[in-house]
Amino acid sequence: MANANAEGDAEPMSDPHVSLDAVLVPLNRARGLPSPFYVDPRMAEAERRRVFFDQWAGIGFGKDIPAVGEAMPIDFMGAPLLAVRAEDGVRVFENVCRHRGMTLVKAKTKIRAAICCPCHAWCYDLNGRLLSTPLIGGPGINSHPDVDRTTLGLTRVRCFVWHDVIFVNLSGTAPPFDVVHADLMARWREFDTPLYAGTPGILLLAVRALQLEAGGGELPSRRSEFGSRHHDAILRDGPR
Numbered sequence: 455m456a457n458a459n460a461e462g463d464a465e466p467m468s469d470p471h472v473s474l475d476a477v478l479v480p481l482n483r484a485r486g487l488p489s490p491f492y493v494d495p496r497m498a499e500a501e502r503r504r505v506f507f508d509q510w511a512g513i514g515f516g517k518d519i520p521a522v523g524e525a526m527p528i529d530f531m532g533a534p535l536l537a538v539r540a541e542d543g544v545r546v547f548e549n550v551c552r553h554r555g556m557t558l559v560k561a562k563t564k565i566r567a568a569i570c571c572p573c574h575a576w577c578y579d580l581n582g583r584l585l586s587t588p589l590i591g592g593p594g595i596n597s598h599p600d601v602d603r604t605t606l607g608l609t610r611v612r613c614f615v616w617h618d619v620i621f622v623n624l625s626g627t628a629p630p631f632d633v634v635h636a637d638l639m640a641r642w643r644e645f646d647t648p649l650y651a652g653t654p655g656i657l658l659l660a661v662r663a664l665q666l667e668a669g670g671g672e673l674p675s676r677r678s679e680f681g682s683r684h685h686d687a688i689l690r691d692g693p694r
C-alpha cells in the first residue's frame with residue numbers, strides 16, 4: 455500500500471500485507487486491493503488530495519446561482535468554498551475572510567452590494583477584491599497604512615464551468631481543464647449551449663429537444679412539421 459505522511463502524501467509502505475506488488479501485475483494474476491486501502495484514514499486523506507484536490511472535480515451547478523450576485527457556499531470534502539455569479543461568469547473563492555478567517559457566507563444568498571464578513575464587516579466585491587475595512591485604523595478611520603487592501607482579496611480557486619457543471623482544481627497544479635478533457639469536450643461539443651432558464655439558451659435547448667423528439671436532424675433543413683410549428687411558437691411566445 456501507500457502510507458500517508460503528515461502532509462497526506464502517499465509513500466511506500468513496507469508491510470507486505472498492504473503491498474501493491476500482488477495488485478500491479480497482469481490482470482489474470484492480479485489480486486484485489488488489500489483492505490487497508492478501503493479503511494485506513496491515512497489512505498482516504500491521500501486520495502482526497504491526489505484525486506480530488508490535485509485534479510479537476512465537479513462541485514456544483516451554475517443553474518443554482520443563475521443571476522449576477524447569487525452566491526452559494528459549498529463544503530468540498532472539508533474545504534469551505536464559495537461559488538459566486540459575477541458579471542462575466544462564475545467565480546469560486548475560499549469561503550474565508552482574509553481578516554480573521556471567519557466564514558463569509560453560510561447559506562445560499564443574493565449578494566446585494568458586496569460580500570460582507572459578519573465579524574468585522576470587511577467587504578469584498580464579486581471578483582473577490584477587498585473593498586472596505588471599516589474602523590481598521592480606529593474609531594472613524596477605515597484604513598491603515600499597514601493594511602494593503604490590494605493584497606487581501608478573497609483567495610480565488612481555479613474553476614472551469616463546462617455544461618453548467620462547476621469544476622475546481624483546488625491545488626492549482628492540474629493542467630488546464632480544456633487540455634485534460636479535450637477529447638471529452640470534443641465529443642460533447644454539439645451540446646455546448648447554456649442550460650439555465652431565463653436566458654436565450656433555453657430557447658435553443660427547447661428547440662433541440664423538439665428536434666430530437668421529432669426525429670429531426672439539423673434544424674433548418676430537416677425539422678419536422680411538428681418541430682417547426684413548436685419552434686415558431688417558442689420564439690414567438692417564449693418557453694412555457
Ligand code: FES
Nearest residue numbers: 551553554571574
Ligand atoms: S474576520 Fe472578517 S472582518 Fe474580521
